[in-house]
Amino acid sequence: MVPTTLAPAPEPTSGRRGTRLTRRTRRAAAAALGAVVFATLGACGSAEPPPDTHPSPPALAADLTRADVDAWLDRTIPPALESGRIAGATVSVVRDGEILTARGFGEADVAAGTVVDPETTLFRVGSVSKMVTATAVMQLVERGEVDLDTDVEQYTGLDLPHDHAVTLRHLLSHTPGYEERAAGLFVTPGASVDLRRALVEDPPAQVYEPGTTPAYSNYGNALAGYVVEAVSGVPFEDYVDRNILAPVGMTSSSFDQPLPDHLAPYVAQGYPTSDGQAIPFEVVGVPPAGALSATATDMARFMLAHLGHPAGAGGGAGAGADTGADTGILSDETLRLMREPALDSDTLGALASGPRMGLGWFDESRNGRAVVGHGGDTLAFHSHMQLWPDDDTGVFVSFNSTGVDAAALLLREDLLDGFADRYLPSGRATPGTVDPATPGTVDPATRAEHARTLAGTYESTRGFHTTFLTVAGPLQPIRAEVVDGDKVRFSPGVALRPTVYQEAEPWLYREVDGHRVLAVRTDADGRVQLIGHDSAMSLEPVSAARAVALPGLAGGLVVLLVTVLAWPVAAVIRRVRTRRGAPHGDAPADGPVRVPRMLTGLAALAAILGMLTWAYVVVGVMGMETVPTAVIRTAQALTALGVLGLPASVWRVAAEIRTRSGWVRPTAAAVVLLGFAAFTFGAVELLLLSPDIGY
Numbered sequence: 001m002v003p004t005t006l007a008p009a010p011e012p013t014s015g016r017r018g019t020r021l022t023r024r025t026r027r028a029a030a031a032a033l034g035a036v037v038f039a040t041l042g043a044c045g046s047a048e049p050p051p052d053t054h055p056s057p058p059a060l061a062a063d064l065t066r067a068d069v070d071a072w073l074d075r076t077i078p079p080a081l082e083s084g085r086i087a088g089a090t091v092s093v094v095r096d097g098e099i100l101t102a103r104g105f106g107e108a109d110v111a112a113g114t115v116v117d118p119e120t121t122l123f124r125v126g127s128v129s130k131m132v133t134a135t136a137v138m139q140l141v142e143r144g145e146v147d148l149d150t151d152v153e154q155y156t157g158l159d160l161p162h163d164h165a166v167t168l169r170h171l172l173s174h175t176p177g178y179e180e181r182a183a184g185l186f187v188t189p190g191a192s193v194d195l196r197r198a199l200v201e202d203p204p205a206q207v208y209e210p211g212t213t214p215a216y217s218n219y220g221n222a223l224a225g226y227v228v229e230a231v232s233g234v235p236f237e238d239y240v241d242r243n244i245l246a247p248v249g250m251t252s253s254s255f256d257q258p259l260p261d262h263l264a265p266y267v268a269q270g271y272p273t274s275d276g277q278a279i280p281f282e283v284v285g286v287p288p289a290g291a292l293s294a295t296a297t298d299m300a301r302f303m304l305a306h307l308g309h310p311a312g313a314g315g316g317a318g319a320g321a322d323t324g325a326d327t328g329i330l331s332d333e334t335l336r337l338m339r340e341p342a343l344d345s346d347t348l349g350a351l352a353s354g355p356r357m358g359l360g361w362f363d364e365s366r367n368g369r370a371v372v373g374h375g376g377d378t379l380a381f382h383s384h385m386q387l388w389p390d391d392d393t394g395v396f397v398s399f400n401s402t403g404v405d406a407a408a409l410l411l412r413e414d415l416l417d418g419f420a421d422r423y424l425p426s427g428r429a430t431p432g433t434v435d436p437a438t439p440g441t442v443d444p445a446t447r448a449e450h451a452r453t454l455a456g457t458y459e460s461t462r463g464f465h466t467t468f469l470t471v472a473g474p475l476q477p478i479r480a481e482v483v484d485g486d487k488v489r490f491s492p493g494v495a496l497r498p499t500v501y502q503e504a505e506p507w508l509y510r511e512v513d514g515h516r517v518l519a520v521r522t523d524a525d526g527r528v529q530l531i532g533h534d535s536a537m538s539l540e541p542v543s544a545a546r547a548v549a550l551p552g553l554a555g556g557l558v559v560l561l562v563t564v565l566a567w568p569v570a571a572v573i574r575r576v577r578t579r580r581g582a583p584h585g586d587a588p589a590d591g592p593v594r595v596p597r598m599l600t601g602l603a604a605l606a607a608i609l610g611m612l613t614w615a616y617v618v619v620g621v622m623g624m625e626t627v628p629t630a631v632i633r634t635a636q637a638l639t640a641l642g643v644l645g646l647p648a649s650v651w652r653v654a655a656e657i658r659t660r661s662g663w664v665r666p667t668a669a670a671v672v673l674l675g676f677a678a679f680t681f682g683a684v685e686l687l688l689l690s691p692d693i694g695y
């Protein structure tokens with residue numbers, strides 16, 4: 001569950017019983033989401049789209065009326081669904097305390113021909129669920145039952161292996177310092193979900209000091225949800241239903257898995273593409289992080305509640321019956337607190353000059369206006385919710401297909417951009433943001449120097465640091481390069497498309513022809529430590545060792561593959577020579593090298609088989625499949641045998657030299673030695689031999 005900013009891991013997907021997704025199709029779907037799975041945004045193997053140059057926002061806003069919004073949506077969404085092979089979409093817009101419009105497009109069930117109904121069709125909203133979780137936490141804060149700055153261990157009693165205390169403020173701002181975890185994000189359909197067990201079984205390592213490093217965390221949000229469960233004394237799903245969904249009037253929404261009988265028939269199917277097989281309803285193992293199923297009109301009611309309107313308010317277009325409630329789910333003061341930055345420069349340092357997380361909300365300010373939001377992605381569903389508090393406006397959108405070439409991700413971004421620039425164009429500057437109309441304060445020479453310093457290769461802090469999946473970082477690096485002398489171009493990963501930034505204030509960068517902002521934290525020597533982007537995300541430089549580990553591993557494997565292939569080739573040559581009666585003058589000398597040659601050959605074969613097994617493991621994990629422990633241990637055992645080829649190859653080189661049979665064989669043995677050395681370095685650096693096989 002991730003907002004698309006790797007990021008994010010995927011979130012839950014939905015579908016109906018009876019339509020099964022084949023393993024091959026499932027893996028293809030996961031590959032199509034490489035950009036949002038595990039924090040990278042850049043799918044391997046797909047061509048990078050050209051940089052997106054957004055036109056300047058219009059000077060005058062279009063009328064934000066139901067008629068104009070409906071007409072704009074009708075022009076924008078249907079053709080995009082067709083060209084992108086996206087099955088369906090649902091949208092709702094709120095304004096001035098009312099549901100301005102709620103629309104459905106395309107199909108909820110392609111096979112049955114069921115159209116999307118914004119009032120009755122449930123979409124899996126993925127990490128947008130986290131805002132419901134944050135709301136539940138803040139209700140407890142408001143009642144004085146928990147404190148934002150108290151160690152959560154006092155509320156949970158889970159005895160998690162933390163080096164530093166973690167607070168609710170850290171959890172809601174995605175700064176508890178956890179590495180990523182993939183295992184347990186989904187469980188087998190039909191299996192029971194136990195939130196406490198999911199949190200205590202193989203918890204992620206705490207790799208950063210809390211409060212210092214934005215690193216989006218599904219686990220962290222799930223832990224916040226467990227605080228709600230532990231303190232309230234009722235299951236998380238029941239608490240949310242009684243204290244948020246029901247009071248707000250979200251009667252067609254639920255965190256339950258499977259859905260209640262009265263809602264199950266109305267959930268949309270999820271698809272890789274509209275012409276692909278439906279993905280079955282996926283059960284989220286950590287429900288607070290992404291298990292919500294909701295309709296567009298229910299999400300509109302939730303937006304109205306967070307804009308400070310009485311729960312159950314918002315009659316308007318497609319709103320359905322009013323619940324009659326006249327109290328809010330949170331006070332206006334608490335609502336404002338959730339939107340304000342949760343942390344400051346005391347812990348974030350220079351990153352505090354850029355976008356910062358609120359207590360659940362991402363800062364998505366643009367056009368000189370304050371904007372907060374949260375996105376969410378599953379293998380099939382892609383959603384986003386944005387609020388414009390000062391303009392009393394909100395928009396929610398969700399798609400039930402990824403589409404061809406991740407079309408839904410691009411359409412979602414373009415739709416939100418289009419809505420902002422059409423109806424809420426550039427106005428006043430928001431405190432703490434970079435106004436594109438304001439000239440930068442950094443002189444050209446300094447901009448050029450800083451751009452050169454910023455250029456390099458980075459990986460997301462939302463990654464794997466202590467497990468074999470640490471390979472995901474070097475596999476999908478984010479590269480920064482200097483363009484036009486003083487600007488920096490980032491490859492996909494900071495955004496869906498390549499983006500160019502220019503320094504506006506010292507170490508604060510704004511997107512050229514866009515609205516994104518980056519903040520850079522450097523050390524005392526001026527070297528880049530972190531690049532903060534999208535509030536809960538940051539990048540760190542790829543270390544020299546990690547930068548060469550993967551190429552070294554690959555290069556070593558090529559050498560070892562040639563070594564293995566040389567075996568049968570040499571056997572054929574010997575047989576041919578024997579048939580022709582060629583002399584074997586050097587045969588006696590082969591004795592001392594026969595054993596080391598055989599050992600290096602067997603080790604090379606083990607290394608290759610080990611890497612093939614690792615490839616199977618990584619593809620399975622990235623496709624959200626459970627990989628048996630025995631398979632991972634087999635990959636490790638084969639890798640270990642491959643590493644043992646290093647001393648065997650040293651023995652072989654020495655033996656070849658002692659035979660004094662010329663320079664060819666010793667040289668070949670030395671090349672094999674280098675291959676094993678590179679393979680061993682890569683395997684060790686990428687933790688392929690780590691005793692911890694959690695992921």
